[in-house]
Amino acid sequence: MKELFVSYPYLFVFVMAFFNWFMTFLGSTIVFFIKKESQKLVSISLGSAAGIMVAASFFSLILPAINELDNKPTYFLLIIPLGFLLGGLFLRLCDLLLPHEHLISHHQEGLKDSHLSKTNLLMLAMTLHNIPEGLAVGVAFAGNGQQLLSAIILSIGIGIQNFPEGMAISLPMHQCGISKSKSLFYGQLSALVEIPSALIGYSFAKMMGTILPFALSFAAGAMIFVCIEELIPEANATKEIDVGTMSFMVGFIIMMTLDICLG
Template sequence: MDVSALLGFLESLSPVAQALVAGLLTWVATAVGAAFVFSARTVNRRFLDTMLGFAAGVMIAASIWSLIEPSIRMAEAQDMIVWLPAAVGVLLGGGVLRLADALIPHLHSGAPLSEAEGPSTSWQRVTLLVVAITLHNIPEGLAIGVAFGAAATDSGIAVGATVAGAVALTIGICLQNLPEGMAVSLPIRGEGYSRLRSFGYGQLSGLVYPFATVAGATTTLLIRPLLPYALAFAAGAMLYVVIEELIPESHRHGHADPATMGALVGFTVMMVLDVALG
């Protein structure tokens, strides 16, 4: 990916259009991961758990550098209680995801059907798997949209929020979407579905990204005074996904050590991206 060309193209667009392009790219990244189903029926579980750990590390770093830190700096610049928006936003973001978990039937990848969460349902296992990843993807899309929206506001610019920083977040999410696409399509293939249908289900979980990114950017532009809260809200939702889903899933099959190392690598990669580009 030519980052400079992408950055130049995005800077010529409106914030909402920037968010839409970023959302489409993250959807494509999910589809690329899901496309591994055309070359393999299964994937080495140790490798997949390591990559899930990598995804967790990316999301933790993105939450800190791309969302929580700017939230704190904006609160300071606006003469708010410095820690309040970040604290409230993180707890609210996690709380909303917890509510969604309780109200929407879903099943995490690798878990038996008996461990499906949410209300009882007659939905098939495949549907529950796709719903789980879709719930996971919504806060990521919102975070990207909020980052692009922040880069277009006076308060965001004042504390260093830039399109380059939003691009760094987008690249980080794209990287961690590769194993997520595999985590959906390959288990479905293993249950006997065709390669094409397994791919279709795998990429379907990423379809939410363009809608979530546009929603995040639009909301940010409409409620500019609440931007510090919006940034922290997106961070809290992503942290909830990491703690509730990604880390437990990456440790479920006895590969805790490689998954932990993957998380450290993912954290470092996202930190470098954010500092270098942001």
């Protein structure tokens, strides 16, 4: 597998990012099988997705970043908290500028003079959410094959969390009065951004190979921002607080187990 990656790195990254989109598509199709509103199912979807993302940020991004600096002077490790902070600030800036609406609470953020529809606001929210996931996958594969297994585990983990994430997009849209077909369409469309984001992240990290630890921690910071600002509050925005919390725990355990068993 390493030989295949070395020979066709962009194709490899594309396939893994496509897998992540496809898992979102599969999750979005659940809207056709749910006959009535289920806030509990949405809370489970958001909580488990958040748990997987938090675990992936630590086990598949921050730890590999630390390993990359293993033979460097200790002060080089400051690159990691700096990258983490800037990743969060980057998403915060996007949050301030791009108009979007939260799935459950329907709280709107970004520029207030937007004339976008509710559907488009929801779409922008989930697109903003998926950008750091794509960047994380691309950056993780930029380590010249040295962290290949860790990058594959990260991609698998994001793919797994994209399934409940697809549900968490399409179900609330349908509950807002949008047809099941359109809910599926918008649900999978929000994840398409992960493919170009992964390719851009890989290209950027390869061109600037010496800052790979920074890029890894930057991606981790962006993902953690999404979890704390979007997924976790939304999972607990209904009466199903305990369900969202326990789903987070299960999601974290799934990703941690993948890393322990495969890594």
